[in-house]
Amino acid sequence: MNVALNYILNRGGQVVYISSRKLSSTIESKIVKAKKYILHQHFSGLPKQSDLKLVEEKLPNLRNGEFLSEAVYLSVDPYMRAYEPRLKLGTVFIGSQIAKITDSKSKQYPIGKYVVGQFGWRSHTITSEEEAKNPELLVNVLPDFGKLSLSLGLGVLGMPGNAAYFGFLEICKPKEGETVVVSGAAGAVGSVVGQIAKIKGCNVIGIAGDDEKGKWLINELGFDHFINYKKPNLHKTLAKCAPNGVDCYFDNVGGEISSTVLSQMNLHGRVSVCGAIVGYNANRSTLPTATITQGFIAIKQLRIEGFIATRWRDRWMEGIDQNLKWISEGKLKYRETVTEGFENTFQAFVDMLQGGNVGKAVVKV
Ligand SMILES: NC(=O)c1ccc[n+]([C@@H]2O[C@H](COP(=O)([O-])OP(=O)(O)OC[C@H]3O[C@@H](n4cnc5c(N)ncnc54)[C@H](OP(=O)(O)O)[C@@H]3O)[C@@H](O)[C@H]2O)c1
Missing domain, CATH: 3.90.180.10 (Medium-chain alcohol dehydrogenases, catalytic domain)
Structure with missing residues (x-):
């Protein structure tokens, strides 16, 4: 932020x-x-x-x-x-x-x-x-x-919770039955995004870097699939989890993980770019490289939008109130x-x- x-x-x-x-x-x-x-x-x-x-x-x-x-x-x-x-x-x-x-x-x-x-x-x-x-x-x-x-x-009742609430709902505009991928899935923002996607009736695939985190996502948060990006064949594994393609992607990480997801998006897919942590520790001259994605973006006519959570400063309490309500209803865990x-x-x-x-x-x- x-x-x-x-x-x-x-x-x-x-x-x-x-x-x-x-x-x-x-x-x-x-x-x-x-x-x-x-x-x-x-x-x-x-x-x-x-x-x-x-x-x-x-x-x-x-x-x-x-x-x-x-x-x-x-x-x-x-x-x-x-x-x-x-x-x-x-x-x-x-x-x-x-x-x-x-x-x-x-x-x-x-x-x-x-x-x-x-x-x-x-x-x-x-x-x-x-x-x-x-x-x-x-x-x-x-x-x-x-x-x-x-x-x-x-966290869930502050800036990261609002990044998830507004950044996902306002930009991805998920519809029931759609397939949603979230990277950085076990973190502060990603774990909330995946659960909101479940609340909206979506098929949810979480990507993170640790199997224990994956167990939490599946067993406790109700994600449908988990992919460990540190293991090989991300492309194939994603294709298996999303045989009908990806409709919405909430991107917390950037880099090759995101290029892989973009290559499997459906026509008119929506991408919300929240962050790009793969490059945060790199110097400008040594930023990680990733597969070019413009071809997929053009052919599938994707809509990609970045955001900063404070864009919704005027509606700030709406996100906190809604996340608090979902917590009290047992629909949102943290x-x-x-x-x-x-x-x-x-x-x-x-x-x-x-x-x-x-x-x-x-x-x-
Ligand atoms: N736009 C906004 O307003 C806004 C607001 C809040 C956060 N953000 C962004 O959202 C992202 C997540 O933030 P957060 O607060 O929820 O952090 P977080 O996910 O709770 O913590 C960071 C996580 O990033 C993952 N990570 C680290 N290096 C990685 C790499 N090279 N490739 C893939 N994953 C990596 C790690 O999980 P693994 O074990 O999975 O690797 C780590 O736990 C960040 O990019 C942040 O800058 C943006």
Whole structure:
């Protein structure tokens, strides 16, 4: 997702929504020390721990209209790797979090409430009401999830859930009985897409890189077929699972996996391009190559559309409400891979990039 990044870029790489003013010389009531990860050097290939630095920052006292929040869950997502080259060195690493308001001089954001926001990888954040209005920061008081974990606000009941809900339904427009393929099928977005496709009465084929993930997709989530892309003969296996061709493809990965799926699409098939993780750890000069697909696209008259979930910002709560309803009805299941400890955020991030997660990868601070 580009929102946090745009926000940062628009302001010359300064993470201005984090208050950075100097401590006033007046008597401090409370000194809060925030821990934050700053970008120390640009990634090359798989990110290295030494690319980020964990530093401390003393936060100033709150001014009127400001609130202090303490991170409870941090999100680690593939887009962070994709957007990193555009971040300026020294800025707080991007990312959203669920945080508890622990101090406040704002009626709108009172102590005890939980917020979700693009605060970056930091433990404590001061935000003003004005800053919180910026739509790109996506600061919202967390909706009531009942007994469900707050962390779902970063997954099935947050941005990835909405990427699945809007990105699949609005672009693929699936019809009952159609065949749907989803890559990255056992991840945060893909696992939701496949289940929504089942809710819509489709035949669903999930592609992921691990047989255990495949068992979860078939046995618990109700996918019809699973294909492990790390095994040979993806083309033949897909043809067996989809003997009548593919009508909709939800693409989380790109590369040769996607070229293979595109080559087996039906006339007027629809493709929703959500992401391209096969290339995220590659440098521009060494991007993976894949079979040319324009021939299949032209002959089958495919419609291919990329999206960013925040395109549906105006309908944001519709997706969350619907996914919550499906969860309560037992139609939508979810899993999280939870890493404990703020200090382990980087490890959680690279584990996720390498397939270590099932469902949404989050860090419990
Ligand atoms: N457009 C949007 O608004 C939007 C929003 C959210 C996410 N996204 C994109 O959607 C995709 C999935 O995101 P997510 O948050 O749901 O992540 P995720 O699927 O939960 O985690 C990433 C997964 O990618 C798979 N992967 C890693 N390297 C791969 C490779 N070379 N080939 C194939 N699969 C690979 C791994 O699973 P395996 O074990 O299967 O390899 C890993 O678990 C990403 O491309 C992301 O950038 C886009």
